[in-house]
Amino acid sequence: MKALSLTNIRKRFGPLEVLKGIDLSLDDGGFLVLLGPSGCGKSTLLSIIAGLEELTDGEVKIGDRVANDLHPKDRNIAMVFQSYALYPSMSVRRNLAFGLHMRRVDQATQAEAVERVADLLGIAHLLERRPAQLSGGQRQRVAMGRALVRDPELFLFDEPLSNLDAKLRVQMRSEIKKLHNRLKTTIVYVTHDQVEAMTLATSIAVMRDGEIQQNAAPSEIYDRPANLFVAGFVGSPQMNFLDGRIVAAGNGASLELGRDGGPENAAIPLPPEALAGIEASDGRPVVAGIRPEALYRQEGGAGGPGFDTKVDLVEITGADTIVSFTIAGQEATARLSADFKPSLGDDLTLAFDPGRLHLFDRETSNRLN
Amino acid sequence: MASLKRSNRMKTVGAYAVAFFFLFFGLAPIVWLIITSLKPEHEIVNRTLTYYPHDPILTNYVDIWNQSSFPTLMMNSFITTTMTVVICVVIGTLAAYSFSQYRFPGKHALLIFYLVVRMFPAVLMIIPLFLILRAFGLLDSHLGLALAYTSFLMPLFIWMMKGFFDTVPVELEKAARIDGCTRVGALVRVIMPLVRNGLAATAIFVAIAAWNEYMFALMLTTSSGSRTWPVGLQLMIGEFQLPWGLLAAGGIISIIPVIILFALVQQTMVRGLTAGAVKG
Numbered sequence: 001m002k003a004l005s006l007t008n009i010r011k012r013f014g015p016l017e018v019l020k021g022i023d024l025s026l027d028d029g030g031f032l033v034l035l036g037p038s039g040c041g042k043s044t045l046l047s048i049i050a051g052l053e054e055l056t057d058g059e060v061k062i063g064d065r066v067a068n069d070l071h072p073k074d075r076n077i078a079m080v081f082q083s084y085a086l087y088p089s090m091s092v093r094r095n096l097a098f099g100l101h102m103r104r105v106d107q108a109t110q111a112e113a114v115e116r117v118a119d120l121l122g123i124a125h126l127l128e129r130r131p132a133q134l135s136g137g138q139r140q141r142v143a144m145g146r147a148l149v150r151d152p153e154l155f156l157f158d159e160p161l162s163n164l165d166a167k168l169r170v171q172m173r174s175e176i177k178k179l180h181n182r183l184k185t186t187i188v189y190v191t192h193d194q195v196e197a198m199t200l201a202t203s204i205a206v207m208r209d210g211e212i213q214q215n216a217a218p219s220e221i222y223d224r225p226a227n228l229f230v231a232g233f234v235g236s237p238q239m240n241f242l243d244g245r246i247v248a249a250g251n252g253a254s255l256e257l258g259r260d261g262g263p264e265n266a267a268i269p270l271p272p273e274a275l276a277g278i279e280a281s282d283g284r285p286v287v288a289g290i291r292p293e294a295l296y297r298q299e300g301g302a303g304g305p306g307f308d309t310k311v312d313l314v315e316i317t318g319a320d321t322i323v324s325f326t327i328a329g330q331e332a333t334a335r336l337s338a339d340f341k342p343s344l345g346d347d348l349t350l351a352f353d354p355g356r357l358h359l360f361d362r363e364t365s366n367r368l369n
Numbered sequence: 370m371a372s373l374k375r376s377n378r379m380k381t382v383g384a385y386a387v388a389f390f391f392l393f394f395g396l397a398p399i400v401w402l403i404i405t406s407l408k409p410e411h412e413i414v415n416r417t418l419t420y421y422p423h424d425p426i427l428t429n430y431v432d433i434w435n436q437s438s439f440p441t442l443m444m445n446s447f448i449t450t451t452m453t454v455v456i457c458v459v460i461g462t463l464a465a466y467s468f469s470q471y472r473f474p475g476k477h478a479l480l481i482f483y484l485v486v487r488m489f490p491a492v493l494m495i496i497p498l499f500l501i502l503r504a505f506g507l508l509d510s511h512l513g514l515a516l517a518y519t520s521f522l523m524p525l526f527i528w529m530m531k532g533f534f535d536t537v538p539v540e541l542e543k544a545a546r547i548d549g550c551t552r553v554g555a556l557v558r559v560i561m562p563l564v565r566n567g568l569a570a571t572a573i574f575v576a577i578a579a580w581n582e583y584m585f586a587l588m589l590t591t592s593s594g595s596r597t598w599p600v601g602l603q604l605m606i607g608e609f610q611l612p613w614g615l616l617a618a619g620g621i622i623s624i625i626p627v628i629i630l631f632a633l634v635q636q637t638m639v640r641g642l643t644a645g646a647v648k649g
Binding site for chain 1: 538545550551562
């Protein structure tokens with residue numbers, strides 16, 4: 001059964017259209033991440049699912065009920081907010097029980113549910129405190145507890161980890177993952193953090209300007225981005241984008257890097273598998289995308305297609321060495337092993353696995369291969 | 370070193386001098402009122418000025434309470450003030466909350482309009498208000514006067530309360546709605562407890578303004594059935610007599626409720642007024 005189906009969701013604020021026909025669905029027990037830069041409409045979409053914002057057009061279905069006209073309280077959902085939105089005047093216990101109290105659940109069941117969730121999240125010792133007396137991480141747990149206590153059909157998370165420091169964020173991220181694995185809850189999760197999206201989701205919907213750019217499993221998003229935006233948004237350091245052309249050469253083709261008419265063009269011969277699905281129109285302008293980690297140092301002659309360049313900048317992160325270089329007049333980076341410590345200006349031969357080369361149409365910016 | 374110390378001391382002395390000057394300026398009339406209210410008639414109207422009553426008496430207090438309509442005046446003021454505060458709290462709270470948390474067409478224009486209303490002198494509003502109240506048969510009634518008061522106290526209430534509501538995160542209402550509240554339910558159960566101090570402070574401002582108001586009460590009430598104490602007190606000044614002692618005693622009695630109110634909620638009020646400024 002689909003836990004959530006969105007059909008042609010549109011939202012207009014006056015003349016401004018912030019959602020332009022969103023279609024999405026989520027299976028029971030799925031973890032959907034809405035990923036995108038700020039202003040892309042992802043939080044508005046979440047508010048529409050929650051019923052906190054009215055939609056201009058379209059249909060929201062939660063479970064098998066059309067929820068368009070349902071009050072938030074009748075949608076059987078729970079939401080965790082970025083600012084936690086704990087009720088400052090109530091104790092943690094009251095915060096957790098408030099939703100049950102409002103639904104007129106009897107005292108004993110309330111107490112039981114609060115204890116269960118408090119144990120699950122390790123906040124049992126905090127029940128009598130006020131939110132102001134809690135640390136950021138503890139507040140985050142209480143906010144999650146408030147959602148879990150009601151056992152709703154659908155959980156909505158609105159950038160829940162953005163207010164935490166880096167270390168706590170990683171910790172809470174894995175806790176959310178564990179909770180999801182354990183409780184098999186259905187979650188819609190909004191974030192602009194691609195690492196959160198990649199690690200948590202069973203499915204990612206990348207959004208931009210009120211439209212879904214790609215909706216797929218994390219590995220698919222990473223390995224086969226649908227267009228330049230998705231390719232550039234997911235992955236750090238960012239994917240290298242190099243302007244070039246596909247030029248027919250013999251019975252294969254080669255990728256000629258460089259801007260049109262540029263003096264420093266470099267031709268890289270490509271095996272046919274890198275061009276699968278591309279019409280062999282000679283001289284087609286493309287953007288070649290290569291992730292920094294898809295590049296490796298070529299020693300000797302063997303390996304994939306490659307090119308020679310020089311080291312422009314070296315950044316040592318400890319786990320690996322990020323080398324910046326120029327190819328055909330365009331800047332790019334490579335993520336190389338940590339034991340490689342070149343000096344500026346060193347000669348460098350880099351190669352890549354042709355299966356990890358992404359080709360995008362330069363005009364439409366859509367994926368070609 | 371020595372000169373630095375001396376200059377610091379001079380500064381301190383200067384600061385205290387200024388402080389005491391203004392304190393005297395503010396307090397002296399009230400002190401003089403108290404002194405006058407305790408003097409017998411012949412000591413008030415006398416060629417030689419006496420700074421303190423030679424034989425203090427409470428006759429003025431007893432007389433104004435027993436021999437004039439002062440208790441009725443106080444009661445009228447009390448009813449009118451209560452009505453004003455209730456109207457402002459109920460309608461003003463809802464209005465201030467909407468202004469603070471929601472987007473709707475004309476929001477900014479309305480807010481500015483409320484501010485502009487406050488800029489006109491109250492005298493300008495009296496005649497139109499008189500006509501409106503007469504049309505509705507509300508002239509010379511508690512409710513009519515209370516409504517007239519809300520015309521200039523409501524903007525004050527809304528602007529002050531909006532400031533308090535602005536400090537409340539928008540997400541709280543959303544969380545409460547998902548937890549099962551309606552919008553009004555969320556306001557009452559979750560938001561109001563957070564602005565309680567601000568509400569107390571604002572309501573007291575309104576109460577004091579309504580309690581002490583003179584001009585509207587003078588124009589819009591005609592009978593002793595709805596007349597408030599500031600007007601009643603003024604009407605005690607007759608053509609041939611000026612009962613200073615009684616007037617002073619009436620003045621003192623009438624500020625007692627205000628003082629009690631202040632004493633009761635002083636801490637809450639200060640907390641409310643400074644909450645926005647030092648919010649951590």
